[in-house]
Amino acid sequence: MGKTKTEKSGFSFSAILRNQLFIPIAALLLLALFNLIMDPSFYAIRLGENADGFKVLSGNLISILDMGSELAILAIGMTLVTAATGGQDISVGATIAIAGSVILRVVCGGEQSVTEYKAPIIVALIIAIVVSMIFGAFNGMLVAIFNIQPMVATLILFTAGRSIAAWINNNTLPVVNVKSFGVFGNYIPGFPIPTPFIIAMICVLLIFLVLRFTTIGLYTQAVGINENSSRLNGINPIFIKFLTFVILGICVAVAALIKVSRISTINYSVVAKDIEMDAILAVALGGNALSGGKFNMTASIIGAYVIQFLTTTLYKFKVQSDALPAYKAVVVILLVVLSAPVVREKLTQLGAKMKANKKEVS
């Protein structure tokens, strides 16, 4: 509009506010500060021996990085699905149950309890990934081809997923009594950092490579913002939406491996319960519009760890696990309202006014 006169913005208050990473990082700092004031021992990290006699790191911070892994991995796929379709997949918890069940079925070969692998773990993982991709493709098909709202489309698997998971193992709970099976959910012998965190970081690295060396970032955003234009520019919106669901499927399988490895077995009705809501929250906390379009992957991943930070903090303060969601809700309301564009705009205006006042004074 009119003449282009760029004002010197430099390192201003409003520029920081406008940055998408502002909300998740501010939330993280706030939580960190809260813990620092309440109990600095929260941050203690010890190098102790675990049950197997290996030296491992422990402490609240380590457990946040550990327990937040599945969420961070899911947030990757959920961010892409959100960007391209303007909706969310609420079936990820249920499909984790399915993928976990598949892993156990392959590793145990249908037996109740095994002391050695019936099939190599890598084969189990690959089959689980393929199965999750198929379920992702199913969701993707409903959304991309039949134009069903993502939340409604994924409601199907949300409802049926855990039953399918139970059916895969004939409603038994196979137990894997092999030491090395626990590696993915605990520690690699001799290495002090929890394996889930390492896996999550590998996934993060992979997605950044994918975003760097393919055009998926541009395409998903374009499709999410204006499907018509995207099509007229030669993008296939159906394929892109489909693809995001398949990628989320891969994320689900990896998260499932960590989940079953943590306890060497599975509980169909409890495993990864409500994780879909946390994954969606991670995306929202990252300042990404849930209606699709532009996204910031880093912000989503930080968002995932903020949620875990919050959960761990609440546990630390002996909040009963039943009451946990209520506390979480309060914090979430605050954060989401703060990150709403309307509020941010007002804050930016306020910042501008404060700056103007300062100038007048000086």
Place this chain on the structure above:
Amino acid sequence: MKDNSVLEMKNISKSFPGVRALQNVDFRLCEGEIHALMGENGAGKSTLIKVLTGVYEKDGGEIFLKGLDKAAVIRSPQDAQNLGISTVYQEITLCPNLSVAENMYIGRTKGAGTNWKKMNAGADKILKSLDIPAKATQQLSSCSIAIQQMVAIARAVDMECKVLILDEPTSSLDEHEVEKLFKLMRDLKKKGVGIIFVTHFLDQVYEVCDKITVLRDGQLVGEYVIEDLPRVKLVAKMLGKELDDMTEIRDDSLVYKEKDASEHIFEAQGLQSNAGIKPFDFYINKGEVNGFTGLLGSGRSECVRAIFGADRVIHGSVKIKGKDVKISKPIDAMKHGIAYLPEDRKVDGIIGDLSVRENIILALQVLKGFFRPISKAESYKFADEYIKLLEIKTASADTPIKSLSGGNQQKCILARWLLMNPEYLILDEPTRGIDVGTKVEIQKLVLKLASGGMSVTFISSETDEMLRTCSRLVVMRDRKVVGELTGSDLTQNKIMSTIAGGDN
């Protein structure tokens, strides 16, 4: 405040990050007056309207309304409405699935109950008094766009508005419908309503308006009585310079000569899409500029969409440089060097939230492929190059395209396709809703591209624009090709008579 004025805006200022959209603008509207607000794209017309209607909050200045002692406070569209300021936008903002009466009274009924009988009777009365050919109980979507526009106006009038703002109301209407709208405007004028009319059509301004206020670069140029400001002067005021004669843009050296034609770049036979056009034959030579003409809705756009594969092609064969090819979706056409600038910029063109840079590189990126992303540095280079070349007014290459003015958005989309370096460029209404200066620029560019060997198909609602640029016109009527004009047949009269079917 003067006695007969209904609205006075004084020293209005408004800034956006990086841009001063309005600087101390004054505007005065009198009772029973149709007042044109003119200016190039980005001159500040829409911003001024949005400040007045409460969409934006002004940074400075005051607004006075008749009947108010002190400056009016307008913080939201609701405030504006309560103060008697009503707006009818270019895009219909009513609910098509409700009845005409419901649309007129929506949000204005008191209490929970609705007296349907009274509402319908009231609506019918207003419609009749304004001579609008619609029934209260009719579903809105069953009315033509023009009638829907009028219903929107009727709604505004019934809310006892003192100031009626018409923002580009005529851009989707045909001539006959425009005439009806003008009659309605004149009727309202007699009733003492002050009307602000925003349009790009100079003819229309001179047909209905009493006064003109011209803005340029966010500043007031002046207010003029229509008789004192002939067309050429108006254009000069809007551009801020004397106009180099628009009719002379056609340089003889640039004129396409049929004998240069060595090959058909594109040739279609019996092409038909699912958008409801009759099968048509079409060809274009290297370096030729041709066009589709016809009334709105005659199938011009549908034809070029079929060529590009934007609609589903159900019939016909296509040859590119003599070779049979199959174009079933846009990417096929792009791979064969065809580019298409769509008619509806907002719906089919821009990716609103993405930056100018991302919008410009999009087509080239898609063509390069999924696994070969254009590097950031390279994309900045491309964007900066075209921002400079096409003189796109933007704060930076990273500005979201939606915050640019219409004309500049259009230039970005044009840049997107030029970057692809196409052999055949289709421009569907590239000049719609764009100011005069940019129009001329685009026409010049088309001729320059063609002289460089690019084939261009150009569609425009303004016939003189097409006469200036095209060397061959395909004429359409009722979704069917009815004629082709070249050489000495390229005159307004001949086009009109072909469209009307006078020959047969």
